[in-house]
Amino acid sequence: MKDKHIIGYRPGTGFMYQLSAVSKLLFFLLVSVSAMATYDTRMIAGIALFSLMLFRLSHIRIKDIAFVLIFTLIFASLNASLVYLFSPKYGVELYGAETVLIGGLGSYSFTAQQGFYLLNLLLKYLCTVPLAVIFLMTTHPSQFASSLNQIGVSYKIAYAVSLTMRYIPDIQEEYHTIRMSQEARGLELSKKGKLMDRIKGNLALIIPLIFGSLERIDTISTAMELRRFGKNKKRTWYMYMPLKKMDWLVIGLAVLVVLLTLALFWLNQGRFYNPWK
Template sequence: MNRTGSLYEPGNSLFHRLDGAVKLCLFAIWTILTFLFLDLRVFGVMLALGVILLVTAGIPFKRIAFLFWIMIIFTVLNSVFIVLITPTFGTRLTGTNTPLIPLGYNTINAETLFYVLTLSAKYLTLLPITLLCIFTTQPSEFAASLNRIGIPYKIAYAVSIALRYIPELTAEFRSTLHSMQARGMGISKEDGKLMQRFRNLSAVVVPVLQSALHRIDSVTNAMELRGFGTQKRRTWYSGKDMKSLDWMMIGVSVLLFGLGLWLRLKGLGPYWFPF
């Protein structure tokens, strides 16, 4: 967590200079294009572009490591479950069957493995753009941008508070967990059976949730004392006007969206199997 108490990582990259509303527009178009296709070639290009943008943003890996590994673990587990539960699912998409790995009750074929690879690439394609939007946008600036594009400022401010307090809750969870571990109540395999570890984890989660609720109550009272919500409109300290770079990126994103739709209509969208 940086000194601003948010996930924002200061920098001067392309994404750092973009307006929050533009980043939201790019994220929406990127997500639509990702779910519009089921083609590994398309995902390979999008993933490479996303990784390049993420690297040029200069965000330290230790800042994004937690979300990165969560996505990797989710993708791996999802792939394993698909392969074990439906080892011949790829045959439904291709009409061919190339047995590879016997399981006893069935045989995993090459079609299913390639489908799992394609699906994993689909999920991972969303990772770089998501990390960019989270770690290159100040919460207050993002809220001001949301309000400027028509979202009620109450909702925009709620999003800003959520982004600001997620790192604090994470740090408090870790601090509480370390305190419990110092008292011999860990959650690793060496600390007892599964149910015992689950009870130990509950003993950590409950006080953190109570602290979060207390913080929500304090923030709500402070906002009410300052008359938040009494006016139809409000000004923003971090609000900025859109610059030429923002309009240019909007134009580029619209062109990419149009290109994606054109490729989809030309038949590039359905599942692609090279063999």
């Protein structure tokens, strides 16, 4: 049984599982690029709400991705804090106005413009992280490899990506198994132990696991070479799914998001939406 902390494909039913990996991949890439490119808050907020709605429809449990959510929250908070620390007036420069909300801090006085810019940064995480989690947890690795090949990626690269997606959950599962066995032997690796002891203990587990993984990769590569993998220019896919009407609608929606982003670039005369203009 898979550990609840492992992020990877999990069989299920529903709308997301019925879509082709090609449409999901294109939607994820196009929408994510659009969300990263624009700083129009209206657009980013709309994509974020839509991403959260799709996440709800995918029926992925929050506790299954708790680690990803915690890591994202920490990283987003650190990113926003560093931006404010090293450039506290960047928002003022961008929007050409200064509305002080919290004064008396000199150059670090908090302005509405800086807060608005940081809000845009944080919203971008809500746009991309739910889509990435949905794609990873509802797309079979073989379907993902097939989708890469369908959009023009070499099947050798696609197959390598497929093996990676299959192998990462196995490594996570093996790590948790080894960790639990070491804790059963008296090695404290949980939150109860001291921080440095936990770091040393986890490093003692991770380093041999990495070298063991490299050895297994070499074994797989040798086995594939012996079976003459890569001899032909093309190959067929067992998990191939043809594009259906719903897939084309999803791809069309992604293209519409890109076109809307370009239109906002022209309307705003740049990447940024300025409510103080």
